[in-house]
Amino acid sequence: MTSRTAIMHGSGSPRGRRWIWVLPPLLVMAAALSMTLGHYAIPLDELLTFPWTAMFGTDGLSDSRYRETQVVLMEIRLPRIIAAMLIGASLGASGTAYQALFRNPLVSPGLLGVLAGSSFGAALAMLLNDHWLVVQISAFAFGLLAVGLAVVIATIYRADSLLLLLLGGIVSSGLFSSLLSIVKYLADPYNQLPSIIFWLMGRLSTVDAGAVKVLAVPMCAGIAALILLSKYLNVLSLGDDEAHSLGINPTRIRIAVILCATFISALTVVLAGAIGWVGLIIPHITRLLVGPDNEVVIPASAALGALFLLLVDDLARNLFPVEIPIGVVTELIGIPVFLLVLHRVRKGWA
Amino acid sequence: MGMTAILEAQSISFRYGAKEILQNASISLYRSEVVCLLGPNGSGKSTLLKVLLGLLRCHAGQVLLDGGLLTERPRSLIAKRMAYVPQLHMHSFPYSVFDIVLMGRLPYRTLWSPYSEGDRLSAEVALEQLRITHLKDRPYTDLSGGERQLTLIARALAQGAKVLIMDEPVTGLDYGNQIRLLEQLVRLAAEGFSVLMSTHFPDHALWAADRVILLKDGCVVEQGTTQDVMTPTNLEAMYRVPVEVTTVGGGHVCCVPKFKKTVSYEIGRKSSDFSTSQ
Amino acid sequence: MILRFTGLLLCLVAWICSSQVTAATPTRTVRDMDGRAVVVPTDVQRIVTLGPVPVLNSLVFALGKGDTIMNGLPPFARTPRHRFQTVFAPLLADRPMVQGPGMDINLEILVHLHPDVVLTMDRGLAQQLERKGFAVLVLAWRERNDFRGTMTLLGEIFGSEATAQEYLDYVENRIGLVTQALRGLADGQRPKVLFWNLKTMTQPHRIADWWIAQAGGKSATDDGRVIESVSFSMEDVLRWNPDIVIVSAPNEVDQVLQDSRLRTVSAIVRKRVYSIPAGAHPWGHRTVEQPLTVLWAANLFHPDRMAHMDLRKEMKLFYERFFHYSLSNRQIDDMLNGLP
Numbered sequence: 001m002t003s004r005t006a007i008m009h010g011s012g013s014p015r016g017r018r019w020i021w022v023l024p025p026l027l028v029m030a031a032a033l034s035m036t037l038g039h040y041a042i043p044l045d046e047l048l049t050f051p052w053t054a055m056f057g058t059d060g061l062s063d064s065r066y067r068e069t070q071v072v073l074m075e076i077r078l079p080r081i082i083a084a085m086l087i088g089a090s091l092g093a094s095g096t097a098y099q100a101l102f103r104n105p106l107v108s109p110g111l112l113g114v115l116a117g118s119s120f121g122a123a124l125a126m127l128l129n130d131h132w133l134v135v136q137i138s139a140f141a142f143g144l145l146a147v148g149l150a151v152v153i154a155t156i157y158r159a160d161s162l163l164l165l166l167l168g169g170i171v172s173s174g175l176f177s178s179l180l181s182i183v184k185y186l187a188d189p190y191n192q193l194p195s196i197i198f199w200l201m202g203r204l205s206t207v208d209a210g211a212v213k214v215l216a217v218p219m220c221a222g223i224a225a226l227i228l229l230s231k232y233l234n235v236l237s238l239g240d241d242e243a244h245s246l247g248i249n250p251t252r253i254r255i256a257v258i259l260c261a262t263f264i265s266a267l268t269v270v271l272a273g274a275i276g277w278v279g280l281i282i283p284h285i286t287r288l289l290v291g292p293d294n295e296v297v298i299p300a301s302a303a304l305g306a307l308f309l310l311l312v313d314d315l316a317r318n319l320f321p322v323e324i325p326i327g328v329v330t331e332l333i334g335i336p337v338f339l340l341v342l343h344r345v346r347k348g349w350a
Numbered sequence: 351m352g353m354t355a356i357l358e359a360q361s362i363s364f365r366y367g368a369k370e371i372l373q374n375a376s377i378s379l380y381r382s383e384v385v386c387l388l389g390p391n392g393s394g395k396s397t398l399l400k401v402l403l404g405l406l407r408c409h410a411g412q413v414l415l416d417g418g419l420l421t422e423r424p425r426s427l428i429a430k431r432m433a434y435v436p437q438l439h440m441h442s443f444p445y446s447v448f449d450i451v452l453m454g455r456l457p458y459r460t461l462w463s464p465y466s467e468g469d470r471l472s473a474e475v476a477l478e479q480l481r482i483t484h485l486k487d488r489p490y491t492d493l494s495g496g497e498r499q500l501t502l503i504a505r506a507l508a509q510g511a512k513v514l515i516m517d518e519p520v521t522g523l524d525y526g527n528q529i530r531l532l533e534q535l536v537r538l539a540a541e542g543f544s545v546l547m548s549t550h551f552p553d554h555a556l557w558a559a560d561r562v563i564l565l566k567d568g569c570v571v572e573q574g575t576t577q578d579v580m581t582p583t584n585l586e587a588m589y590r591v592p593v594e595v596t597t598v599g600g601g602h603v604c605c606v607p608k609f610k611k612t613v614s615y616e617i618g619r620k621s622s623d624f625s626t627s628q
Numbered sequence: 629m630i631l632r633f634t635g636l637l638l639c640l641v642a643w644i645c646s647s648q649v650t651a652a653t654p655t656r657t658v659r660d661m662d663g664r665a666v667v668v669p670t671d672v673q674r675i676v677t678l679g680p681v682p683v684l685n686s687l688v689f690a691l692g693k694g695d696t697i698m699n700g701l702p703p704f705a706r707t708p709r710h711r712f713q714t715v716f717a718p719l720l721a722d723r724p725m726v727q728g729p730g731m732d733i734n735l736e737i738l739v740h741l742h743p744d745v746v747l748t749m750d751r752g753l754a755q756q757l758e759r760k761g762f763a764v765l766v767l768a769w770r771e772r773n774d775f776r777g778t779m780t781l782l783g784e785i786f787g788s789e790a791t792a793q794e795y796l797d798y799v800e801n802r803i804g805l806v807t808q809a810l811r812g813l814a815d816g817q818r819p820k821v822l823f824w825n826l827k828t829m830t831q832p833h834r835i836a837d838w839w840i841a842q843a844g845g846k847s848a849t850d851d852g853r854v855i856e857s858v859s860f861s862m863e864d865v866l867r868w869n870p871d872i873v874i875v876s877a878p879n880e881v882d883q884v885l886q887d888s889r890l891r892t893v894s895a896i897v898r899k900r901v902y903s904i905p906a907g908a909h910p911w912g913h914r915t916v917e918q919p920l921t922v923l924w925a926a927n928l929f930h931p932d933r934m935a936h937m938d939l940r941k942e943m944k945l946f947y948e949r950f951f952h953y954s955l956s957n958r959q960i961d962d963m964l965n966g967l968p
Contacts, residue, residue: 040863068866068892075889076862103442185730188704190680195827205829205861209889228461235453237443242436244405246509247429247457292443295464322859 019289020296023303027085030310034081037318040072079209084313085306086212086219087268088278092305093223094261095279096286096298100233101257102162109265109279112165112258113172117146118269120176123183123196136211136270143266146172147258202273202327204313215267222264223302229257230294275327277334278305284341354417355380356544357402357432357513362411364397371397372408372568379513379546384539386555387548389565390589395548398565399515402546403434429457433506435516438498444489447501451476454508476507480534496527503534514538516547520554532558552585552605556595564588580605658784661768661777662751668763669744672785674698676743678727679750682710683915684767686908687778689716690795690916690950691788698741702727709967712908716951735760745785769914770856772838775799795950802919802942803842806926809933810844819871819929821845822895823904823912826880832857833913843925844933845872862889870895872929876910878903878966902928903966907947920946924964
């Protein structure tokens with residue numbers, strides 16, 4: 001057994017799969033808990049009676065206080081919580097899909113360049129125009145363009161080669177990272193540059209409720225599509241010839257998976273900037289718990305990713321008086337978690 | 351063999367870049383038989399199998415499955431008739447044996463339908479047929495070579511395919527497992543399966559095959575019953591090594607190479623005896 | 629090979645000669661805001677500003693020495709928001725650009741300009757340029773009293789000590805008048821003010837806490853911090869519930885007024901959201917126009933108490949006296965609107 005398989009070793013038994021049923025209720029509880037946390041202090045009794053008051057009207061609570069509470073809960077915290085869950089789920093699912101597609105556990109959603117491209121698109125828009133809608137559209141468009149470039153590079157040389165796809169992604173990421181550097185260089189160092197850097201670090205603090213409403217459906221659809229494609233991903237990991245002989249078109253499946261995963265990853269950047277590490281470590285943890293079957297791992301990674309990012313965001317915004325950029329927290333937490341995962345796996349090597 | 355061929359290749363030629371891999375090859379496969387494809391390295395055995403499976407497209411000639419053109423059949427239909435058992439290779443993910451066999455049911459599913467109870471039942475049946483039910487929950491990557499091959503064959507059975515195309519199925523197996531696998535294939539053929547397997551060893555053809563195809567430099571040199579084809583002359587022309595084909599008591603036949611280093615001892619008699627009797 | 633060697637030799641000779649030449653001019657030693665002793669010529673005719681160029685330029689304008697600035701504006705300052713730079717010093721438009729994008733300094737052009745003094749706020753840059761033989765002064769405008777030291781220093785090197793003193797007196801006087809007018813102001817009468825950079829969700833300049841307080845307000849972000857900027861979240865804004873919000877740019881006013889999350893905030897309810905005015909530089913930051921900021925803010929927070937001071941008249945006076953420029957009414961409007 002090679003070291004790579006050792007890394008993937010997990011309980012593929014049905015016992016492991018029962019784990020995932022605990023995730024949805026856990027997610028709901030975490031969301032409810034997150035609603036109570038924040039800088040704007042809401043007394044516990046007001047919090048508990050809020051749903052009641054929302055439905056049946058204020059009762060003894062001053063009108064302005066109620067309205068403020070409503071704004072904090074429904075327009076600041078709730079969109080943020082939903083965004084955190086959507087982003088976590090998208091990154092978890094697309095990370096898993098990429099790792100299955102490339103048969104490589106060290107792959108992340110940014111592999112084919114979507115994160116580099118989106119970051120560049122957003123920065124470019126902030127340099128030239130700065131209207132929030134333009135920034136979001138630009139981020140999305142360039143994210144897709146970057147992946148398109150990677151695929152084109154692979155196809156020009158030889159279609160259906162995973163290695164070439166990977167190299168295409170490296171080229172594309174490199175290109176858009178350099179272009180991003182140029183944008184940063186050209187930006188006004190006193191005004192534009194700080195806001196570009198702020199945007200790129202990944203932050204849920206300025207998540208736009210309107211954007212969440214619009215993007216929730218496509219993101220869920222993308223995740224659902226990946227779940228539907230998961231059984232084909234299993235077969236794809238056996239090798240193209242075997243997959244072919246089992247009645248599927250490997251190229252078509254690959255393109256479909258890349259499209260869906262890229263789509264939702266680009267949307268996460270639009271919502272909250274580039275958040276790393278989630279797409280890399282969540283699939284590992286999920287596989288450790290439930291085994292390698294993608295039909296289980298993809299939905300489980302989505303749920304676990306949502307839970308993880310939600311809790312991380314709670315930490316980021318409540319631990320200190322000043323909010324820590326979420327990209328920093330995911331990295332700081334992600335690295336020891338990853339090491340722990342590796343440690344558990346090391347036992348399998350003995 | 352008066353019946354129609356289940357799988358037939360008619361004058362297929364395959365080119366990879368400028369290189370001709372297969373030239374004008376014609377073979378047929380019938381019901382309930384084991385056919386061995388023999389050929390030296392680079393003769394095009396793997397390519398031929400892949401063309402037969404529809405994994406590669408030949409530029410001349412055609413492949414017929416159940417009398418109809420392979421290229422005109424939908425992929426999922428082909429998968430329900432023909433199964434591919436590839437050479438053993440490393441898997442990245444430790445799917446359980448059951449998971450691997452269940453994947454054989456993919457041709458019966460669509461994007462929207464998950465695996466059903468019926469699918470799981472088929473997988474169980476396939477495992478039972480090959481007597482590997484006890485391996486059901488073991489990670490595939492933990493198994494021995496022989497067990498892994500049986501898993502892949504079980505998957506082929508779960509596919510519902512009656513035609514098994516196998517690429518060097520015994521390579522990498524130890525001696526005992528090789529024999530046991532060949533016996534398994536013979537058993538399957540008796541149950542109505544058609545098995546086409548490529549191999550490097552003439553012995554496998556002699557033991558298990560009903561018919562043999564000799565492939566050299568992309569051309570079908572000989573095709574016929576084992577008795578007709580497996581002559582020392584043919585084998586020597588094939589491998590350029592002098593051999594002798596001999597029958598041992600009890601109806602067992604084997605191919606013995608005329609190895610350069612000869613022995614004068616008798617197997618069974620103690621070597622110390624020999625020295626004293628000098 | 630010979631050619632290269634000769635070229636090098638000539639350069640060496642030229643450098644020695646030039647340094648000899650500068651050694652011949654009369655100099656004096658001054659102490660910059662970083663405590664470094666710097667040798668500068670007694671007669672300063674040519675200066676270069678590096679770093680936050682518009683801010684540094686405005687300091688020089690106020691001493692009436694805008695013509696001594698030898699460098700053109702860097703790319704980030706060539707925007708409509710900085711248009712008054714070339715209004716106050718028309719010669720700037722034709723000067724060569726020393727500072728490129730990303731704080732990139734073109735040393736060759738700098739050498740070509742042979743400035744008598746280089747002004748900057750970056751200590752690292754100062755050390756770097758010093759090694760190349762330039763006389764560099766590090767200015768500071770962080771602490772509340774830095775402006776005194778800076779203006780005095782600049783007055784010294786330009787020989788305009790009188791003007792510098794005049795400016796300081798003016799500042800003293802105007803702030804004194806404001807303090808007088810606000811005398812007896814109870815704590816409860818001070819409006820809570822938030823100075824807000826929307827794009828980075830920060831209050832970017834500690835100086836703002838000071839001028840808000842000076843003008844009779846209470847800065848929402850004043851927590852005695854030492855760092856320059858503080859970041860906060862939407863929830864913090866709701867928690868603070870400011871009475872007045874001041875944003876960095878005119879287009880942000882509408883953005884704030886239309887953000888549904890802020891609809892319960894006092895400042896938004898009463899539509900008391902304003903853009904910081906901008907002259908040679910946006911007034912909210914460290915700038916020589918700071919006294920005007922205090923006047924404007926006091927007018928905003930306590931119009932009744934400040935009724936006797938005409939802001940527009942003050943602006944006209946200030947710019948005429950120190951910038952030697954007569955502002956039209958249109959220009960005053962533009963400045964007060966934040967120079968869209």
